[in-house]
Amino acid sequence: MKNDNRLLLLYCLAVIKFIFPFFLQHPDYQPHRDEFLYLAEGNHMAWGFLEVPPLLSVFARLTHFLGDTMFWIKFWPSLFGAFTYILCGHIIISLNGKYFSLFLGFLPFVFGAYVRVHFLFQPNFLEIFFYTAIAYAIIRFIQTQKNIYLYIFGISCGLGMMSKYSVAFFIISLLVGLLISSKRKVFLNKHLYFAAVLGFIIFLPNLIWQYDHNFPVLHHMDELQRTQLQYISPGSFLLDQLLMNFPCAFIWIMGLLFTLLAKKGRNYIAFFFAYCLVIILLLVFHGKNYYALGLYPVLFSFGAYQLEKLTLVRVKIARFVFITIPFYFGLTSTPISLPMFERDQLAEFFRKKDVAKLGVLKWEDQQDHSLPQDFADMLGWKEITEKTARVYNNMSEAEKNKTIIKCDNYGLCGALNFYGKQMGLPEIYSHNASFLLWAPNTYHVTNVITVGEDFPDTTRSIVKQFANISVKDELRDSFARENGAKIILWEHGNESVLSKFLEDEVAEKRKVFLRQ
DSSP: TTTHHHHHHHHHHHHHHHHGGGGGGOOOOOOHHHHHHHHHHHHHHOSSSSSOOSSSHHHHHHHHHOOOHHHHHHHHEEEEEEEEHHHHHHHHHHOOOOHHHHHHHHHGGTSSHHHTTTSOOOOOHHEEEHHHHHHHHHHHHHHOOOOOHHHHHHHHHHHHHOTTTTTTHHHHHHHHHHHHHHTGGGGGOHHHHHHHHHHHHHHHHHHHHHHTTTTTHHHHHHHHHHTTGGGHHHHHHHHHHHHGGGGGGGHHHHHHHHHHSSSSSSGGHHHHHHHHHHHHHHTTTTTOGGGGGGHHHHHHHHHHHHHHHHTTTSSSHHHHHHHHHHHHHHHHHHHHHHOOOOHHHHHHHHHTTTTTGTTBBBBHHHHHSSOOOOHHHTTSSEEEEEHHHHHHSSSSHHHHHHEEESSSSHHHHHHHHHGGGTTOOEEESSSSHHHHHHOOOOOOOOOEEEESSOSTTTTSGGGGGEEEEEEEEOOTTSSSTTTTTTEEEEEOHHHHHHHHHHHHHHHHHGGGGGGG
């Protein structure tokens, strides 16, 4: 076939995209705090969780089945990163793009924000894939008028909503974009509505779960607004849209202009409107910069095609420039995307390069640190688990049978559950995030080991129920975000009083998510 060589290039580049990040991350780093939470969800399969829809938990379950190694944790985001590029490549080919545009469209996936996103086991890699699948389906329908693409659109919408709720922003914005463009006649096609029903059926189990649990997504968004999103300014959000993919930003900008100004591109002007509407929605809701990453793959496809077309006959030297810019800036910024060096070396690299001025060392506390927050969230987990295991395993069997271990956040709880199985630890509990839903309803304990909390307030009534409370150890890793997390042993408590306290505490925190 005429396209065979282009497809060969496309799939070769996709393989490179898949394996590329495995050579970047230094083995000094462990899974990210959020990855521990999502991996834990694979042990508690349900139609929903307090933070996210359920699709990622399917891949978590597969990861457990395959051995829970770092390779399998990173396998899925890397694989879907490759799939996302394949969709982009097929969009380029559908526009009649050639080899140069396929290669140019590949560069954003190895130089920029997608390097990190496609190596973290978080819902974002699925969200970006389904944004792109939705875009691909609409583009192919515009090109062919084949109804099969409307059904691909519906399925992608349904699965996308089962991945991350923010996909709804793109679905709504794209439909509005189609409505106000010349392609509005699609709304007269009955298959669009059949596809919508199909997508709704796919999403329905999670919608029912949300209803049964009093729509925890609203509680989660409220918590994010109070603790994180309120600090995001519109100016920094917009600037980050350039900085996230800075080495290749000129490509997506050209893609946006292609939809607005080029004769061929005006067939896809709905994507211009969709982009603008999603950005406006994220500004209104103070979304994080990476919430918009799903918008760009299709724009990179459009931009790569248009830049190839503009240099087809004249100024071919510009192609050299278009390739050189991403390589130059991409190679110099790669250590910001993934932790390539061990912690001391990387911190020194950031200090010498003065990367703090780019804002990448600023954490949620609005202070600059030695490493980016995401990197600090990959350190210390195994060490704190080992120290907790030493405290627990020094107890007698009788004491262990009357002991529970609690963590004050989902990162610690997820990490201790992940590593603790090999160290003799029992199930670890927390009242944070979805771990709250998995906590026991009844307790029979006299001892508690808490991980992460400061020394308790001695005026609390529950403290008086224990014969002894002492700090047994703490994490000492200045680069880890959990540095200073304490392991506290609460010993010889009043069993009836303590058990009732724990049961009431869980019931009180959980009741907001239980429909009466």
